Amino acid sequence: MKKYDAVVIGAGHNGLTNAAFLAKAGLDVVVLEKNDYVGGATVSRELHQGWQYSNCSYVCSLFRPEIYQALDLGRHGLEVVPLQGSATFKQDGDYFGSYHQPAVRRREIARHSKRDADASIRFDADLMKWCRLIRGFLLRTPPDPASFKPRDVMEFAYLLKRFYTLSESQIYEFIRFFTMSIAEYVEEYFESDVILAHFSGGSIIGTGLGVYSPGTAYVLLHHAMGDIDGNVGSWGFARGGMGSLTKAIASSFQSHGGELRTNSEVEQIIVKGRKATGVVLASGEEIDAQVVISNLDAKRTFLGVMDPNDLPADLLHRAENFKIRGSSGKLNIALDGMPEFPALPEGSSLTLGHMHFTDTLERLERAYDDWKDDRWSADPYVDTVIPSQYDPTVAPAGKHMMSVFVQYCPFEVEGGWTDAKRDAFGATVIDQIAEHSPNFKQLILHVEVRTPLEIEAEVGLTEGNIFQGELTLDQLMFNRPFPGYAQYRGPVKNMYMCSSSTHPGGGVMGAPGTNAAREILRDLGRRDSTPRDFGDD
Amino acid sequence: MVSIIQSPLVQHDAKQVLLPSPFHPRIEQHCLVKNWMSWNGYQTARVYDTLASEYFAIRSSCSVMDLTPMEKYRISGPDALSFLNRLVVRDVSALKPNRVTYVVWCNDEGKVLDDGTIFHLHQGEYRLCSQHHQLDWLLISSLGMDVSIVEETHEVAALAVQGPTAYSVLSAAGFDGLDQLKPFGILHTQLDGFEVMVSRTGYTGDLGYELWTNPSNALALWDALFGVKQRGLYDLRCIGLDALEMVRIEAGFIMPGDDFNTAETTVRAGHDRSPFEIGLGWVVNFDKPHFTGKQALLREKDRPIERRLVKLAVEGNKPPVDSFLYDGKKGRRIGTIKTQIWSPILKANLAMADVEYRNGKLPVQIWAEIYYQKELEWQVTWAQCRISDVPFWTHPRRSATPPQNC
Numbered sequence: 036m037k038k039y040d041a042v043v044i045g046a047g048h049n050g051l052t053n054a055a056f057l058a059k060a061g062l063d064v065v066v067l068e069k070n071d072y073v074g075g076a077t078v079s080r081e082l083h084q085g086w087q088y089s090n091c092s093y094v095c096s097l098f099r100p101e102i103y104q105a106l107d108l109g110r111h112g113l114e115v116v117p118l119q120g121s122a123t124f125k126q127d128g129d130y131f132g133s134y135h136q137p138a139v140r141r142r143e144i145a146r147h148s149k150r151d152a153d154a155s156i157r158f159d160a161d162l163m164k165w166c167r168l169i170r171g172f173l174l175r176t177p178p179d180p181a182s183f184k185p186r187d188v189m190e191f192a193y194l195l196k197r198f199y200t201l202s203e204s205q206i207y208e209f210i211r212f213f214t215m216s217i218a219e220y221v222e223e224y225f226e227s228d229v230i231l232a233h234f235s236g237g238s239i240i241g242t243g244l245g246v247y248s249p250g251t252a253y254v255l256l257h258h259a260m261g262d263i264d265g266n267v268g269s270w271g272f273a274r275g276g277m278g279s280l281t282k283a284i285a286s287s288f289q290s291h292g293g294e295l296r297t298n299s300e301v302e303q304i305i306v307k308g309r310k311a312t313g314v315v316l317a318s319g320e321e322i323d324a325q326v327v328i329s330n331l332d333a334k335r336t337f338l339g340v341m342d343p344n345d346l347p348a349d350l351l352h353r354a355e356n357f358k359i360r361g362s363s364g365k366l367n368i369a370l371d372g373m374p375e376f377p378a379l380p381e382g383s384s385l386t387l388g389h390m391h392f393t394d395t396l397e398r399l400e401r402a403y404d405d406w407k408d409d410r411w412s413a414d415p416y417v418d419t420v421i422p423s424q425y426d427p428t429v430a431p432a433g434k435h436m437m438s439v440f441v442q443y444c445p446f447e448v449e450g451g452w453t454d455a456k457r458d459a460f461g462a463t464v465i466d467q468i469a470e471h472s473p474n475f476k477q478l479i480l481h482v483e484v485r486t487p488l489e490i491e492a493e494v495g496l497t498e499g500n501i502f503q504g505e506l507t508l509d510q511l512m513f514n515r516p517f518p519g520y521a522q523y524r525g526p527v528k529n530m531y532m533c534s535s536s537t538h539p540g541g542g543v544m545g546a547p548g549t550n551a552a553r554e555i556l557r558d559l560g561r562r563d564s565t566p567r568d569f570g571d572d
Numbered sequence: 573m574v575s576i577i578q579s580p581l582v583q584h585d586a587k588q589v590l591l592p593s594p595f596h597p598r599i600e601q602h603c604l605v606k607n608w609m610s611w612n613g614y615q616t617a618r619v620y621d622t623l624a625s626e627y628f629a630i631r632s633s634c635s636v637m638d639l640t641p642m643e644k645y646r647i648s649g650p651d652a653l654s655f656l657n658r659l660v661v662r663d664v665s666a667l668k669p670n671r672v673t674y675v676v677w678c679n680d681e682g683k684v685l686d687d688g689t690i691f692h693l694h695q696g697e698y699r700l701c702s703q704h705h706q707l708d709w710l711l712i713s714s715l716g717m718d719v720s721i722v723e724e725t726h727e728v729a730a731l732a733v734q735g736p737t738a739y740s741v742l743s744a745a746g747f748d749g750l751d752q753l754k755p756f757g758i759l760h761t762q763l764d765g766f767e768v769m770v771s772r773t774g775y776t777g778d779l780g781y782e783l784w785t786n787p788s789n790a791l792a793l794w795d796a797l798f799g800v801k802q803r804g805l806y807d808l809r810c811i812g813l814d815a816l817e818m819v820r821i822e823a824g825f826i827m828p829g830d831d832f833n834t835a836e837t838t839v840r841a842g843h844d845r846s847p848f849e850i851g852l853g854w855v856v857n858f859d860k861p862h863f864t865g866k867q868a869l870l871r872e873k874d875r876p877i878e879r880r881l882v883k884l885a886v887e888g889n890k891p892p893v894d895s896f897l898y899d900g901k902k903g904r905r906i907g908t909i910k911t912q913i914w915s916p917i918l919k920a921n922l923a924m925a926d927v928e929y930r931n932g933k934l935p936v937q938i939w940a941e942i943y944y945q946k947e948l949e950w951q952v953t954w955a956q957c958r959i960s961d962v963p964f965w966t967h968p969r970r971s972a973t974p975p976q977n978c
Contacts, residue, residue: 136589138613146582149723153708156836163839202841204681380586572840 039065041555042314042324043533044301044340045495047075048098050330051284052548053533053555055106058291060556060564065322066285066293067314069300069495073285075330076494076501077543079276079429083481086436087429088367089277090483091494091501093420093438094118094389096261096270097544098280101174101566106287113283115271116425117264120388122379123233124471130378131229131394132385148227158224158234164205165212166260167571169539171197173260173546174568176554177513177521177538212252213508216245218396220252229394236391236399236416239442241501241541243360245403246396250507257506257542270389272422276429280543304329304530306345311530314340326529326555330548332496332503333357333516333536336525350526353517357536358510361487361499362406364444366464369481370435373421374472390419392467406443411460411486416442417467434480439464446487446498457484502541503534512538523551524558531555590615593640594729594790598798602810609813612705612725614641617812624916626815630776631917634737635811636797639730639782640790643688643705646724647698651717656690656698658864659713661847663857667692670758672773675700676847676855677709682868683835683844685709686828687852689773691758699724703828709836713864729790733797734780734819737806739975742770742781744800750781751974763796775816777823779969818913821922824883824963826850831881831910831924848872849929850881880929881910883960886921886940889914890953895940897927901954906935915964922964925957934959 043054046068058064072078076091095115103109119135131147134140145152178190201209212220217238218231225231237258238251245251262269273279285295300317304327313323329336337346337354379385393399393416402412418440423430430436441464448456461484469475487499496503504510513521516536523531533551535541553565591614593599599617607618616638620626629635647656657665660675667673669692676687688702700710710721733742742750746763747770753759759770766789774780785793801808820827828834831850838844846869847856856869886892891914897907907927915922927935938957943950969975 132586134586136586138589138591138610139584139586141613142584142591143586146584150707150711153705156705157708160837160839167839200841202681205841380583383586385586 036321036323038313039063039322039324040559041065041326041328042067042322043328043330044304044314045069045075045330045534046073046281046285046295046297047330047494047534048077048281048284048543048545049533049535049548050075050328051281051288052102052106052545053328053330053552054293055284055288055291056549056552056564057555058288058293059106060552060561062559062561064288064293065324066288066295067299067301067316067322068295068297069317070493071297073295073297074278074281076490076496077277077281079278082367082483083369085431085434086369086481087276087278088436088483089273089422089438090365090367090485091490092277092543093422093440094270095273095277095280095543096258097542098261099174099545099549100262101569102545102549105564105566106284108280108283108287111283111286111290113279114274116274117266117269117271118388118420118422118425120385121233121390122385122388123229123236123391123394124376124378125229125394128378129229130385131233132379132383133233133388134384135388144230147230148225151225151227151230154224158221161208162256162259164201165209165256168197168201168209169256170260171568171571172512173539173544174549174566176523176550177515179519179522180513181519212256214249215252216247216249217251217255218246218400220255228396231396232394232399233391235396236393236418239399239403239416240418240440241363241442242505243358243362243406244505244507246399248403253508253511254506257540261542261544272420272426274426274428276422276426277543284545301340304341306342306527306530309345310528311525326531326559328531328533328551328555329525330534332359332500332534333532334359334497335495336532336534336536346526350517350520357516358505358507359497359500359503360505361446361491362443363487363499363501364411364441364460364464365485365490366439366441366461367483367485368437368439368479369430370437370478371480372433372478373424373435374437374468374475374478376472378471386421387424388420392417392471402443406445409445409447409449411444411448411463412442413463415444415464415467417464419468439468444486446491448486452486452488457486457489460484460486503536504541506540511540515540523547523554593638594787595638595640595731595794598791598794599638599810603812607812611813612641612643616641617810618814619812620810623814623818626809626811627818627916629807629809629811630735630778630815630819632736633807633809634733634735634741635776635809635815637732637734637811637816639732640728641725642730643702644723644725644728644730645700645702645706645710646722647700647719648696649719651719652696652698655714655717655719656700657860658862659710660690661857661863661865661869662855663860664690665860669693669695670760672756672758672771674855676852678847678865678869679709679835680865680868681835681844682846682865682872683838684828684832684847684850684852685835687826691771693758693769704834704836727787729785729787729793731783731793731797732774732776732780733783734774734776734778736779736969738780741797741800741806741808744803744805745796753781754973755971764792766792768793775823775825776819777825777963777966777970778819779967779975817911818915821911821913821924822915822917822963822965824960826852826881826924827911832926845879845881846872846877849877849879851883876932877929879907879926880934881924881926882934883964884909884923884925884938884957885960885964886912886923886942886955886957888953888955889921890942890944890955892921892923892940892942892955895942897925897957898939898941899935900937901939903937903939906938909940918965920964921955923957
């Protein structure tokens with residue numbers, strides 16, 4: 036029977052990235068995917084004829100350019116087009132537009148508060164300080180702070196050295212930043228309600244926390260630390276939808292001789308003598324490999340595809356308690372034309388960017404209150420984009436594709452989810468958008484409504500948590516997914532983790548898959564095919 | 573947090589990326605080469621016609637520049653003076669009405685946020701002009717004080733009229749009483765029935781004035797000035813920011829953001845600068861009971877500064893653009909050029925440079941490594957540099973009252 040060098044469970048973007056680097060280093064690699072398509076939560080799916088929905092992740096910023104370059108994704112068909120600006124619509128009929136032109140953006144902030152226009156300079160510079168620090172850690176394996184192995188000690192020293200590139204006052208601010216709520220953080224800069232709300236929204240995306248919950252300030256950073264061609268914080272559309280990204284990685288993987296198998300759900304990781312030796316598929320087929328890499332989230336890996344007898348009790352306990360709460364929903368909408376937003380000036384560029392309809396911190400917090408009570412938000416926070424304005428491949432000519440990310444939507448709704456409740460959730464979101472767009476409802480040709488339940492069922496993300504585990508300090512860096520297991524190695528020999536449940540966490544970043552590949556190649560004594568961080572200075 | 577939402581919710585045209593100043597209808601006619609840039613969000617000319625003609629207008633006849641984009645704040649109220657005196661490192665407590673002074677302000681770490689000028693407009697009423705946006709910091713600094721701070725950049729139209737014949741031009745345009753106006757003095761006067769404030773201030777190191785008026789009078793003011801030229805009395809030229817850059821370096825004036833990184837925008841620790849590090853120790857007054865940054869700056873006595881911004885004359889004629897500086901020809905790297913110009917009046921390369929400052933001493937020798945190209949072929953050369961403790965160029969007419977032979 037054939038024995039692979041490596042088998043990767045799950046063809047999400049991190050699984051593919053991991054596999055591509057292993058194959059690039061000369062390993063014989065197979066990626067197993069339960070669905071009949073690859074991509075995991077980074078897909079383009081034609082669920083309505085003529086429309087390509089990026090039906091999970093929908094914009095791209097965090098994906099590391101080092102990986103893009105190393106896997107030659109441009110030649111494998113990837114193109115990320117930067118999107119321009121963002122807007123928050125107000126309930127009084129006005130709006131705030133974060134224009135892509137700095138001079139215009141400044142004037143627009145000043146329209147709401149002259150002070151805030153100046154404070155945004157301080158806000159941007161401060162955020163850049165933290166981005167600059169954190170970005171240096173993305174393509175590195177976190178050190179084990181309790182270990183005295185030379186590599187851990189050196190890596191920890193590197194981390195501290197980076198940390199001490201901050202000035203004294205920056206160190207104080209940085210520590211505060213990690214523990215603060217986003218609301219308290221932005222209130223140290225801004226006074227205008229709509230600007231406070233606009234800059235806070237990114238902090239609750241995918242997170243079972245509210246704008247006043249401590250720890251949410253960091254989530255803002257997690258969304259702001261990406262960049263497109265050096266424009267830090269900007270987001271882009273993958274041409275053809277997010278599936279283009281995973282298609283490009285898969286193509287790069289295959290160009291290095293990798294093998295992809297869809298419709299191949301893994302039932303169990305085989306462990307013999309405390310060593311992983313392969314996997315068993317749901318079909319009963321066994322696949323042998325020298326190393327087994329799980330791209331499933333930590334819960335699904337340890338509680339789903341591993342035998343508890345192969346695992347330490349403590350690890351199972353950690354997995355059981357891993358915070359991976361579903362809090363987000365998604366609507367993918369096929370539109371017969373471009374919706375009108377009468378609050379915006381004629382021909383405004385703001386529809387080209389992210390659109391939000393929550394104009395106060397209080398409304399953001401109330402949206403969270405509903406989630407805590409096992410209800411979807413009656414007045415949700417949405418992140419709406421219409422990529423078909425840039426990308427002719429995602430909708431027929433003259434028609435449009437709208438992607439609506441929704442916060443909050445619970446995994447377990449009061450009384451359990453039903454089709455009727457799912458539709459009611461969808462209607463809540465559509466009603467909110469329609470308040471600002473009178474012709475929106477008439478234009479709707481098809482809607483795909485996804486609650487965390489559907490996301491879990493189709494993609495496999497436990498509870499539908501988009502980050503494969505929440506981005507709170509107790510689950511970041513050397514705590515991700517669990518203390519002692521943050522270096523991508525599993526609890527048994529030859530078993531690894533490469534999913535977003537590992538450092539540096541969720542988002543379409545590719546870093547966990549890359550970092551895991553580096554560790555695997557190191558253990559196997561193979562050439563390191565992974566890229567080094569470009570560095571900042 | 574002080575909540576003063578100073579903003580009428582006035583819609584603006586997002587497709588008009590840069591704002592026109594109140595003088596724009598005339599500026600657009602004068603600007604022949606349409607070489608525009610943004611200055612604080614205003615459409616501003618880099619060059620109007622040719623750089624040489626604009627430079628020599630400043631140095632040998634009379635130049636006009638639109639100053640409106642400069643940030644302006646009106647500061648008033650019972651605590652206005654104590655607010656300002658705590659804000660800036662200089663002692664401004666004795667600033668009399670109708671006088672102007674140059675100031676620098678720091679954060680609590682003693683790092684420079686910006687520089688500018690304080691105008692004592694009327695008893696207890698001040699205008700602070702700054703290079704960069706400062707409202708956020710001014711409001712933070714006003715906590716606990718009874719002071720009103722209002723941004724008035726767009727509410728005041730301003731022109732700089734600079735050059736040897738500036739006095740004659742303004743007199744011919746109808747301004748009276750300028751003969752007794754001393755440097756850094758203010759004159760409130762009238763021209764053709766509207767109010768104009770004249771200050772004998774500038775950024776050129778030459779004789780010069782700045783005119784301040786309501787935007788509704790902007791075009792009338794402009795026309796009164798250029799009427800002097802139309803009548804054939806004196807030449808008068810609009811100058812862009814490129815010519816200004818030449819004369820301000822000749823005059824030894826620094827530019828926050830270009831010559832050093834301002835504290836508020838500094839991301840990397842150590843990339844901001846204290847007043848001593850940028851050669852502005854002379855404006856720091858430790859005798860004041862308190863000012864923002866005082867404690868930190870006092871600590872510099874124990875932890876001496878390690879870098880200094882200096883005025884550097886670079887030998888030869890190859891422009892030391894972005895050059896690295898060394899302690900000897902092919903020696904150890906000790907600094908970089910920040911900004912540089914060719915001075916037509918001195919026939920020399922002049923620069924602002926950031927260099928090492930060890931044990932309270934500037935480098936003995938400084939050499940610049942200069943890359944330059946002729947017809948796209950690149951060359952490298954070395955040029956020795958000389959630090960200048962005084963402005964590269966000054967002229968007695970700048971400070972003579974009344975202005976003479978102009």
